[in-house]
Amino acid sequence: MSYELIALTMFGGMLLLMLTGQRVFAAIGFVSAAAALLLYGNGAIEMPFNAAFKLFNWYPMLTLPLFVYMGYVLSESGIADDLYTMFHVWFGRINGGLAVGTIGLMVVISAMNGLSVAGMAIGATIALPEMLRRGYDKVMITGVVQAGSSLGILVPPSVVLVLYGMIARQPVGRLWLAGVFPGLMMAAFFAIYIVIRCKMQPELAPVVSKEELDMPFKEKLRYLRAGIIPFLIFFFMTGLFLMGITSLVESSAVGATAATIAAISKGCFTRKVIEESVRKTLGISCMFMWVILAALSFGAVFDGIGAVRAIESLFITTWHLSPWQVLVMMQLSYIIMGMFLDDTAMLVIVAPLYVPLIIHLGFNPIWYGVLYTITCQIAYMTPPFGYNLFLMRAMAPPEITLPDIYRSIVPFVLIMVFSLILIMIFPQITLWLPDYIYAK
Amino acid sequence: MPKIIVLYVKYVDAISIKVGRATMYLIFAMIGCLLLGSITRNILHMPLSWTVEMAQFMITAYYIAGGAYSMILREHVRMDLIYEHLSEKTRAKVDVVTTFFLLFYLLVLLFGSVSSTMYAIEYGQRNFSQWNPSMIPIKIIMVAGIVLMILESISVLFKDIAAARGIKIS
Numbered sequence: 001m002s003y004e005l006i007a008l009t010m011f012g013g014m015l016l017l018m019l020t021g022q023r024v025f026a027a028i029g030f031v032s033a034a035a036a037l038l039l040y041g042n043g044a045i046e047m048p049f050n051a052a053f054k055l056f057n058w059y060p061m062l063t064l065p066l067f068v069y070m071g072y073v074l075s076e077s078g079i080a081d082d083l084y085t086m087f088h089v090w091f092g093r094i095n096g097g098l099a100v101g102t103i104g105l106m107v108v109i110s111a112m113n114g115l116s117v118a119g120m121a122i123g124a125t126i127a128l129p130e131m132l133r134r135g136y137d138k139v140m141i142t143g144v145v146q147a148g149s150s151l152g153i154l155v156p157p158s159v160v161l162v163l164y165g166m167i168a169r170q171p172v173g174r175l176w177l178a179g180v181f182p183g184l185m186m187a188a189f190f191a192i193y194i195v196i197r198c199k200m201q202p203e204l205a206p207v208v209s210k211e212e213l214d215m216p217f218k219e220k221l222r223y224l225r226a227g228i229i230p231f232l233i234f235f236f237m238t239g240l241f242l243m244g245i246t247s248l249v250e251s252s253a254v255g256a257t258a259a260t261i262a263a264i265s266k267g268c269f270t271r272k273v274i275e276e277s278v279r280k281t282l283g284i285s286c287m288f289m290w291v292i293l294a295a296l297s298f299g300a301v302f303d304g305i306g307a308v309r310a311i312e313s314l315f316i317t318t319w320h321l322s323p324w325q326v327l328v329m330m331q332l333s334y335i336i337m338g339m340f341l342d343d344t345a346m347l348v349i350v351a352p353l354y355v356p357l358i359i360h361l362g363f364n365p366i367w368y369g370v371l372y373t374i375t376c377q378i379a380y381m382t383p384p385f386g387y388n389l390f391l392m393r394a395m396a397p398p399e400i401t402l403p404d405i406y407r408s409i410v411p412f413v414l415i416m417v418f419s420l421i422l423i424m425i426f427p428q429i430t431l432w433l434p435d436y437i438y439a440k
Numbered sequence: 441m442p443k444i445i446v447l448y449v450k451y452v453d454a455i456s457i458k459v460g461r462a463t464m465y466l467i468f469a470m471i472g473c474l475l476l477g478s479i480t481r482n483i484l485h486m487p488l489s490w491t492v493e494m495a496q497f498m499i500t501a502y503y504i505a506g507g508a509y510s511m512i513l514r515e516h517v518r519m520d521l522i523y524e525h526l527s528e529k530t531r532a533k534v535d536v537v538t539t540f541f542l543l544f545y546l547l548v549l550l551f552g553s554v555s556s557t558m559y560a561i562e563y564g565q566r567n568f569s570q571w572n573p574s575m576i577p578i579k580i581i582m583v584a585g586i587v588l589m590i591l592e593s594i595s596v597l598f599k600d601i602a603a604a605r606g607i608k609i610s
Contacts, residue, residue, distance in 0.1 A: 021523025021531065022538035023516040029545030037548070048545065049552025052500065052582065059496045062470065069467050246478045249492060253474035279513070282464035282502070286510035287517060289503035294545070342517070384521040 003305045024342045029294035035301045051296035060162045063252040065285040070259045071118025072277035077263035080122040082226035096198030096205040099144045100191045102127040106148030107187045110155035111234045119149030124395035137204040143408030150377040155183035164369045168355040175369045177434040233258045295348035323361040338379025370430040452595040460509020466502045470495045490571040504585035508592035532603035539597045546590045553583045
């Protein structure tokens with residue numbers, strides 16, 4: 001059996017097993033274990049287990065449970081409610097103001113957390129019901145929450161960039177800084193889209209009554225105070241890390257502590273909240289860690305059959321692609337695979353295949369990290385397989401149906417693809433900030 | 441279902457839940473450990489070499505020992521393109537068949553973990569670092585966690601078999 005055929009069989013087997021609806025980690029784990037035993041014999045029996053030690057050595061993964069925990073504490077602690085009111089008061093007058101405010105809220109949440117779970121939970125439980133009550137179009141606002149919360153993995157801190165940093169052996173600090181402007185740019189595009197759409201179709205977003213927003217300017221300023229806590233959390237976590245005071249994993253522990261203190265000071269850190277956040281944290285973290293464990297084992301087998309070389313020779317020697325064509329092929333293949341296969345597993349399996357080739361072709365690995373993350377955002381949102389879709393379905397109010405969720409993402413995915421192309425053409429959007437800061 | 445199976449499901453689930461609920465509070469230990477490291481280094485100027493490594497051990501124990509409980513919580517994602525259109529009974533039937541893949545993977549993990557632990561005990565394996573801790577405790581915890589995960593998967597299998605026949609146990 002040729003190596004290409006083995007690789008195809010492994011991918012096909014994985015896809016087939018996933019289609020049966022068995023747990024994702026079991027599908028990937030089985031294919032990797034079976035392939036290891038078939039290819040390398042009984043000596044390979046330790047291979048799947050040894051992936052646990054690769055994961056052990058990837059100590060930045062410690063940020064994962066800490067960020068999940070922090071996200072749940074933030075969404076339970078009522079910090080988000082205040083923030084939402086603040087955005088509401090300040091953006092209420094614009095067409096589609098609440099939706100624009102929700103994007104703002106999502107950017108702030110993203111700056112406090114490295115995953116999209118937190119933004120999704122807060123968006124679905126606070127912003128969505130409020131906008132539905134005011135007669136906003138449900139398809140549009142579902143898209144707003146999904147697109148907005150996906151910024152969580154691009155705006156620093158970001159767990160996806162941590163994972164990428166480990167695979168590509170790139171400094172996480174630079175990667176995080178590289179995500180700042182692309183994240184803000186996308187948020188701005190989302191907001192512009194909402195305003196234009198609501199100007200054209202005012203029925204999508206009824207304007208909030210004047211009385212509700214008419215309040216003394218002093219009062220309005222008072223609401224700005226809601227932004228202080230998030231700013232402090234951002235400073236203690238990402239700020240201290242970028243200044244080199246705390247290490248990466250320590251900064252996530254500082255962030256988790258800051259969120260806990262904020263919740264205690266608001267009197268929201270009750271027994272029930274603790275139990276709930278801690279249990280959900282275990283559940284989500286286990287889900288991700290087991291998928292990564294299985295994917296690492298799959299990747300090790302893949303590496304053993306020389307998949308990196310195979311892809312390189314396929315793209316360059318056989319197909320004679322230019323570097324840019326290779327890049328576009330990679331992004332396309334990732335989006336397509338990400339639709340059908342598990343996104344996190346794809347990241348762990350495919351990135352080690354692509355990154356060496358990217359560096360070899362002379363592209364900047366920091367810049368590629370951002371492209372990769374945006375591609376991930378798209379993959380997380382696109383059906384049939386996307387974590388954000390799963391989360392949305394689990395958390396959204398019942399009147400939002402599955403077809404609503406599917407339809408809602410279309411314009412936002414188009415905006416994301418547009419941003420992706422823009423960043424490909426103008427790498428400075430990502431590289432300017434890290435270059436500027438690290439040049440000093 | 442035979443009484444012994446019902447009892448098995450009852451006891452294994454109880455153990456998984458107990459272990460999982462104890463494990464879930466490790467998150468606070470991880471936070472505390474990392475916080476300790478940053479405080480002693482920055483404020484007391486007394487860097488500790490073991491805090492991050494300790495947290496690494498904790499997270500490994502966290503997801504391996506918490507695995508069985510996360511199965512009960514039904515947190516593990518599935519690709520539900522086809523799955524979600526099936527009736528509950530059919531889903532259970534499909535799961536009964538495909539649990540084979542889950543068990544196969546877990547058994548390979550178990551073999552690997554046992555042989556790796558034997559090696560660690562025989563040669564007194566230590567982690568290659570400044571702290572240089574023994575790898576034996578974590579490996580034993582991992583073996584135990586994987587065993588519990590297998591026991592829980594069998595319990596889930598029994599529950600699926602029951603559900604496929606339209607019965608509910610536990």
